[in-house]
Every structure is written in structure tokens, then in C-alpha cells.
Amino acid sequence: MSWELSNPARQRQLETKFKAHGIPFENAGFCDHPNFIERERKDSRYLELYAQYIEAKGYTPDYLDVARRKIDIAAEVLRSEVERDGRLGACVDTSGMLGRMLDRLGVWNYVAKSCLTISFPGKSGAADRYFWSFDEGEFVAPHAIVVAPPYYIIDLTVKQQPYSAKQSALLPSIVLEKCFTRGGWVPEDLANHRFLLELRRRHMPFEIFLKQQSPGMASVMQQLPPRISAFKGTHLKYVIVAVGGFIESLEGITGYKPNGRLAHSIFETDVLPLISKEGLG
Incomplete structure (x- = not known):
């Protein structure tokens, strides 16, 4: 087992920067170090460096095997809880919860905000679905x-969205993608059709608009490449547009409570016993 995005030169470059800023980088979750948080106050995009570090870092096969087993447990517990709860569109809260659980388990991770283009098999007759950054509504x-x-x-809520029955049947209950398939992106992956028509009417190329109006997004898309997962002929393209996650600790997550349960309670009651049972504690 290996991590295809490892980049030793970039890893060293980032470690030099963190060291200069007084930030220890040896352990997962070092983005919670006071010196890291202080840097974030001065630079709102500093968290992007943490995500870049996780992608560039080298990992041993033993680490990757143990991490996989921990992730599988936490991901399935949380996915099942959210599915049972029945709320649709809880991707931000659910991903943030999982990120904090993995931090607690010593697993390197970051939470990403992403556009998603779902291309269903042509013979299915199901219309493609888009989750755009530039769209109507809040x-x-x-x-x-x-x-x-x-x-x-890792996508725990790919199926917990408002789909037609035909679309839902063609989607996995969870995405745990171990193979890296690099994707490209087109404007239609990021913006709705009406928005793009308006840009064309103004003779404004989308790439120029993006660099002028959302330079941070353009940078993230360059540093954290789009990636694709496939399931029975359905292709899911994820274009990462920002780095997010909860500021709060696991105990401090009190907003979304699937089935009335706090994230910390799910972790302590359901996840940790399974971790211990597998000898991973």
C-alpha cells in the first residue's frame, strides 16, 4: 500500500516553513497548535498548507494499513448514524465530525469543500447531477x-442528497477511494448553466472570472488536484475548492446531532470500542 501524492521536496519545504513559525509538525492534528492558530489569524488561507502537507507527506505501509482500519471503522459508524437520522445535505457537518474523530485517533486527514459532478451511465437514462460553488441559494x-x-x-454522504430513485440506485452508500485517478475540470463542474451563460454574454472567460473574483479557490484547485471515483459505471468527480473543518474540538461539536447524539458520544460509545476490539487502541 502506498500514497501516490507523496512529494518529498514539497514536504521538506512545508516543514521548513512550519519550523520557522514555531509549529511542531510531527503529529496529526498539529493545525490545532497555538502557533498554527495564530498564523491562521494573520492568514486565513494558512490551513491550506496543512492540507498540502498531508497530501505531500510520505507514509509507511504499516501506517497506511493501521490508518485504513481506523478510518473504515469510524467512517462506517458515522455513515450509518447519519443514514438512520435521515437528514439530507449534511455533508459539511458529517465530514467535519469524521475529521475530528480521525484527529483523535491519530490519523492524518483534512476536510475539504468540494464541487461534485456525478456522471451516470449513458444507458441508465439518469440525468447527471452537479453540486456547484457558483449556484443559486445559500x-x-x-x-x-x-x-x-x-x-x-472519503464521502460519507454521497447518497444522502435529494436524488431521484433512479439516480440513488446508481450511487454507492459510501466512497472510500484508495486509488488516485486525477481529474481535470471544466467550468460546468463549478458553476450552474445560467451563471456561465451570463459570463459568456459579458464575454468574460470563466478562468479569468475565477482568478479575479476567487483567487483563493483557483489556488486550491491547483494545489489539491481534482480526483475521480467510479461505481458501477457512475463517475464521481470531486474538485476541491477550499479547506474547511470544525474549529471546535470533538467535544465542542454541538450543532448537528444525528438521532439526537453528540459527535463525541458517537465516538466514545460506538467508535472507540470497535477500535479497541481490533487492537488499534
Whole structure:
């Protein structure tokens, strides 16, 4: 088992920066160190460096195997809880909860806000679905996932969205993608059709609009490459547009409570016993 995005030169470069800022980087979750938080106050995009570090870092096969087993347990427990709760569109809260659980388990991870393009098999007759950054209505993020080696994509709520019955039948209950398939992106992955038509009417190329109006997003898309997962002929393209997650600790997550349960309670009652049973505690 390996991590294809490892980049030793970039890892050293980031470690030099963290060291210069007085930030220890040896353990997962070092983004909670006071010196890291202080840097974030000065630079709102500093958390992107943490995500870049996780992608560039080298991992031993033993680490990746143990991390995979821990992730599998926590991800399935939380996915099942959210499915039973029945709330749709809880991707941001759910991914944030998983990120904090993995921090507690010593698993390197980051939470990403992502656009998602779902291309169903042509013969299915199901219309493609898009979760855009530039769309109508108010929302925190188009979609949210977790990246945690050895998984390039962890999506617990891909099926917990308002789909037609035909679309839902063609989707996995969870995405745990261990193979890296690099994707490209087109404007249609990021913006709704009406928005793009308006840009064309103004003779404004989308790439120029993006660099002028959302330079941070353009940078993230370059540093954290789009990635694809496939399931029975359905292709899911994730275009990472921002790095997110909860500021609060696991105990401090009190907003979304699936089935009335706090994230910390789910972790202590359901996740940790399974971790211990597998000898991973």
C-alpha cells in the first residue's frame, strides 16, 4: 500500500516553513497548535498548507494499513448514524465530525469543500447531477469530503442528497477511494448553466472570472488536484475548492446531532470500542 501524492521536496519545504513559525509538525492534528492558530489569524488561507502537507507527506505501509482500519471503522459508524437520522445535505457537518474523530485517533486527514459532478451511465437514462460553488441559494459548501491517506476521497454522504430513485440506485452508500485517478475540470463542474451563460454574454472567460473574483479557490484547485471515483459505471468527480473543518474540538461539536447524539458520544460509545476490539487502541 502506498500514497501516490507523496512529494518529498514539497514536504521538506512545508516543514521548513512550519519550523520557522514555531509549529511542531510531527503529529496529526498539529493545525490545532497555538502557533498554527495564530498564523491562521494573520492568514486565513494558512490551513491550506496543512492540507498540502498531508497530501505531500510520505507514509509507511504499516501506517497506511493501521490508518485504513481506523478510518473504515469510524467512517462506517458515522455513515450509518447519519443514514438512520435521515437528514439530507449534511455533508459539511458529517465530514467535519469524521475529521475530528480521525484527529483523535491519530490519523492524518483534512476536510475539504468540494464541487461534485456525478456522471451516470449513458444507458441508465439518469440525468447527471452537479453540486456547484457558483449556484443559486445559500449554502456553506457545494459538498464536503475528507482526505485521509490511504484514502484520496472519503464521502460519507454521497447518497444522502435529494436524488431521484433512479439516480440513488446508481450511487454507492459510501466512497472510500484508495486509488488516485486525477481529474481535470471544466467550468460546468463549478458553476450552474445560467451563471456561465451570463459570463459568456459579458464575454468574460470563466478562468479569468475565477482568478479575479476567487483567487483563493483557483489556488486550491491547483494545489489539491481534482480526483475521480467510479461505481458501477457512475463517475464521481470531486474538485476541491477550499479547506474547511470544525474549529471546535470533538467535544465542542454541538450543532448537528444525528438521532439526537453528540459527535463525541458517537465516538466514545460506538467508535472507540470497535477500535479497541481490533487492537488499534
